[in-house]
Amino acid sequence: MSTTGNNINESIILNPRSSDIKVQIEPAQQKRLAHVIKREKVDLSFHDLSFTVKQQKKEKIILKDVSGRLRSGELTAIMGPSGAGKSTLLNILTGYITNGTNGHIMMNERERNLSKFRKLSAYIRQDNQLHGNLTIDEAMSVAAKLKIGDKSKEDRETIIADILDTLGLIDHRKTMTSGLSGGQKKRLSIALELVSNPPIMFFDEPTSGLDSSSCFQCISLLKSLARDQGRTIICTIHQPSARLFEMFDHLYTLADGQCVYQGSTNRLVEFLGQLGLQCPSYHNPASYIIEVACGEYGEHTRTLVNAIKNGKDDIRDGLPLPQLAITDGLNNSEKYAHDIKNTLAVAISKPDWNKDISEPVYRSTTTPNLPISVVDDIAKGDNGKDDSEKASANSALLGDDSEQMPTKRYGTSEFNQFFIILKRALLFSRRDWTLMYLRLFAHILVGFLIGALYWQIGNDGNKVLSNLGFLFFNMLFLMYTSMTITILSFPLEMPVLLKEHFNRWYSLRSYYFAITVSDMPFQTIFCVIYVTIVYFMTDQPRELFRFGMFLSACLLVSFVAQSVGLVVGAAMNVQNGVFLAPVMSVPFLLFSGFFVSFDAIPIYLRWITYLSYIRYGFEGTALATYGFDRVKLKCFVSYCHFKSPQITLEELDMVNSSYLIDVVALLAIFFVLRIAAFLFLKWKLKTNR
Numbered sequence: 039m040s041t042t043g044n045n046i047n048e049s050i051i052l053n054p055r056s057s058d059i060k061v062q063i064e065p066a067q068q069k070r071l072a073h074v075i076k077r078e079k080v081d082l083s084f085h086d087l088s089f090t091v092k093q094q095k096k097e098k099i100i101l102k103d104v105s106g107r108l109r110s111g112e113l114t115a116i117m118g119p120s121g122a123g124k125s126t127l128l129n130i131l132t133g134y135i136t137n138g139t140n141g142h143i144m145m146n147e148r149e150r151n152l153s154k155f156r157k158l159s160a161y162i163r164q165d166n167q168l169h170g171n172l173t174i175d176e177a178m179s180v181a182a183k184l185k186i187g188d189k190s191k192e193d194r195e196t197i198i199a200d201i202l203d204t205l206g207l208i209d210h211r212k213t214m215t216s217g218l219s220g221g222q223k224k225r226l227s228i229a230l231e232l233v234s235n236p237p238i239m240f241f242d243e244p245t246s247g248l249d250s251s252s253c254f255q256c257i258s259l260l261k262s263l264a265r266d267q268g269r270t271i272i273c274t275i276h277q278p279s280a281r282l283f284e285m286f287d288h289l290y291t292l293a294d295g296q297c298v299y300q301g302s303t304n305r306l307v308e309f310l311g312q313l314g315l316q317c318p319s320y321h322n323p324a325s326y327i328i329e330v331a332c333g334e335y336g337e338h339t340r341t342l343v344n345a346i347k348n349g350k351d352d353i354r355d356g357l358p359l360p361q362l363a364i365t366d367g368l369n370n371s372e373k374y375a376h377d378i379k380n381t382l383a384v385a386i387s388k389p390d391w392n393k394d395i396s397e398p399v400y401r402s403t404t405t406p407n408l409p410i411s412v413v414d415d416i417a418k419g420d421n422g423k424d425d426s427e428k429a430s431a432n433s434a435l436l437g438d439d440s441e442q443m444p445t446k447r448y449g450t451s452e453f454n455q456f457f458i459i460l461k462r463a464l465l466f467s468r469r470d471w472t473l474m475y476l477r478l479f480a481h482i483l484v485g486f487l488i489g490a491l492y493w494q495i496g497n498d499g500n501k502v503l504s505n506l507g508f509l510f511f512n513m514l515f516l517m518y519t520s521m522t523i524t525i526l527s528f529p530l531e532m533p534v535l536l537k538e539h540f541n542r543w544y545s546l547r548s549y550y551f552a553i554t555v556s557d558m559p560f561q562t563i564f565c566v567i568y569v570t571i572v573y574f575m576t577d578q579p580r581e582l583f584r585f586g587m588f589l590s591a592c593l594l595v596s597f598v599a600q601s602v603g604l605v606v607g608a609a610m611n612v613q614n615g616v617f618l619a620p621v622m623s624v625p626f627l628l629f630s631g632f633f634v635s636f637d638a639i640p641i642y643l644r645w646i647t648y649l650s651y652i653r654y655g656f657e658g659t660a661l662a663t664y665g666f667d668r669v670k671l672k673c674f675v676s677y678c679h680f681k682s683p684q685i686t687l688e689e690l691d692m693v694n695s696s697y698l699i700d701v702v703a704l705l706a707i708f709f710v711l712r713i714a715a716f717l718f719l720k721w722k723l724k725t726n727r
């Protein structure tokens with residue numbers, strides 16, 4: 039047997055002496071994403087990062103001036119005891135949290151531009167926020183249309199197939215997302231973001247809820263994502279097994295909001311040993327550092343933070359430990375590095391904010407043309423060892439093997455986004471037929487019930503008051519059905535919206551338009567069915583224009599009520615919304631003109647009638663029924679007080695009312711509420727972070 043070297047990719051040729059047969063064994067090839075768009079490599083560093091929150095009028099410092107460096111091509115783990123600040127750090131690095139932070143985040147040695155950064159990064163949170171009603175194929179297709187809409191359909195399909203094949207999901211293409219296992223959901227979340235091939239990917243606890251084998255698969259996948267094309271992969275992880283721990287290239291450990299270790303995973307034990315913290319043999323180093331950080335071996339946090347300079351130092355393979363490098367017996371290059379480092383410390387503490395941000399902000403005064411990373415590397419004794427790495431990163435930056443930095447905010451126009459989201463929303467409605475059937479059933483059932491209850495009263499002069507009750511009930515029914523359905527369904531969309539909008543799939547405007555338009559056809563159909571049933575069963579005037587006016591007023595009321603549902607759904611959670619919306623509707627019902635005629639309402643309360651959309655709806659249907667010179671009603675008893683429709687209108691104080699004004703008022707309330715719902719949604723997206 040002969041091998042052609044140590045490289046595992048080389049063929050192994052078996053050539054048994056007794057036979058001429060040559061057996062060639064090709065090792066399994068690592069699956070690679072060959073077709074995804076090539077993107078530049080991105081190194082991320084942060085300097086003196088702090089995060090403060092206000093708690094009961096006091097300030098609580100969560101992150102305390104931590105620094106660190108996250109390199110392209112590496113899989114970085116952020117570890118630490120519970121409450122150490124891992125998720126907070128991740129949220130700040132992703133740009134998910136911006137308020138309350140201080141310090142500097144650099145992207146490829148330049149001050150980070152958050153907007154550009156968001157185009158280059160993806161954040162995959164712990165709870166895979168996926169739409170359960172789509173197959174993998176459909177979900178991927180939507181993501182591809184939104185994120186790389188400028189590519190041809192064939193190109194998009196090739197990219198999707200490539201990603202699904204790499205992530206082992208190709209055989210489940212037709213499976214509904216709701217039917218996937220935890221690990222498959224996690225992989226789908228990654229696959230969806232990989233469509234645009236972001237060079238930086240953040241994962242919050244990617245292994246949570248997975249068995250050990252799925253954990254291993256997941257971390258292997260992240261490792262290969264980092265290695266292939268030099269992505270920067272950062273994830274928080276609780277307490278990985280020794281096998282998982284070894285797979286990480288870089289470890290960043292936090293304790294009590296400070297950095298206690300930063301560097302290669304395989305130098306952790308050596309570093310701790312230097313400080314007199316001997317990791318017992320056969321003990322998982324990942325567990326050991328957490329135990330140390332938790333104080334199980336005494337109070338060592340301060341020592342560790344000082345030793346690693348709260349993340350300013352980085353324990354790299356092949357380099358001396360930092361406290362050994364800075365000694366009296368420095369050689370020339372080390373002394374030079376030490377000087378630069380001291381100069382740099384001054385530069386970092388006084389950033390020049392007047393500089394053009396396209397220029398690197400931090401430069402050493404002794405080596406003015408050297409960006410911070412190079413200075414840092416020299417300071418660490420990295421005398422050009424990673425030249426090839428830097429060269430490739432620089433060439434990538436210059437665009438040698440990567441596409442230009444994306445200039446557009448989104449992958450496709452807002453017009454296209456609108457149609458893609460609308461199509462997806464309609465698909466959800468088609469798939470979620472239970473809700474649709476329920477709504478249809480409710481409108482038909484209540485329609486017939488009301489029709490039977492108020493059977494043929496519309497033209498009876500003796501039953502006008504009952505007929506007015508019927509008109510008012512219509513408003514009540516249409517209001518509640520259209521309002522509650524939105525209050526219940528809209529907040530459920532919120533987590534997916536939060537994820538997709540944050541990862542720059544689409545603009546909030548396109549999403550909102552699509553989502554508000556998507557239910558309108560259904561609401562219209564249900565309303566038309568209900569109104570047709572009750573109108574004819576209760577024997578309202580058989581004149582087309584009156585039916586049209588009656589239906590229009592009912593439709594407008596249901597759309598306005600839907601908008602109220604949107605406002606409430608956007609502004610609060612389901613529990614509060616379900617209680618508050620009906621309660622808030624009570625004044626509108628009271629001041630609708632049905633219970634108290636307008637001139638009987640005290641003047642100082644009359645303004646409420648102008649805000650009551652129920653008033654306009656009720657008035658609109660009353661005018662459609664009794665206005666426009668309707669002939670006298672039939673009277674089957676000796677005296678009917680309301681035989682003349684004019685008397686009914688006088689009683690309701692609607693003689694001078696105008697149907698047109700009712701319609702205009704309903705339209706105005708509709709638009710105001712839709713705008714308010716949009717603003718609430720925008721605010722919620724910001725405050726929910």
Ligand SMILES: Nc1ncnc2c1ncn2[C@@H]1O[C@H](COP(=O)(O)OP(=O)(O)OP(=O)(O)O)[C@@H](O)[C@H]1O
Pocket residue numbers: 091093098100118119120121122123124125126127
């Ligand atoms: N907005 C906030 N208001 C108040 N306290 C906060 C806020 N955000 C974070 N904290 C506190 O900061 C600390 C760190 O929180 P963080 O979620 O980052 O910890 P973690 O290391 O991710 O913990 P775990 O591993 O348990 O998820 C916790 O004590 C948490 O209660």
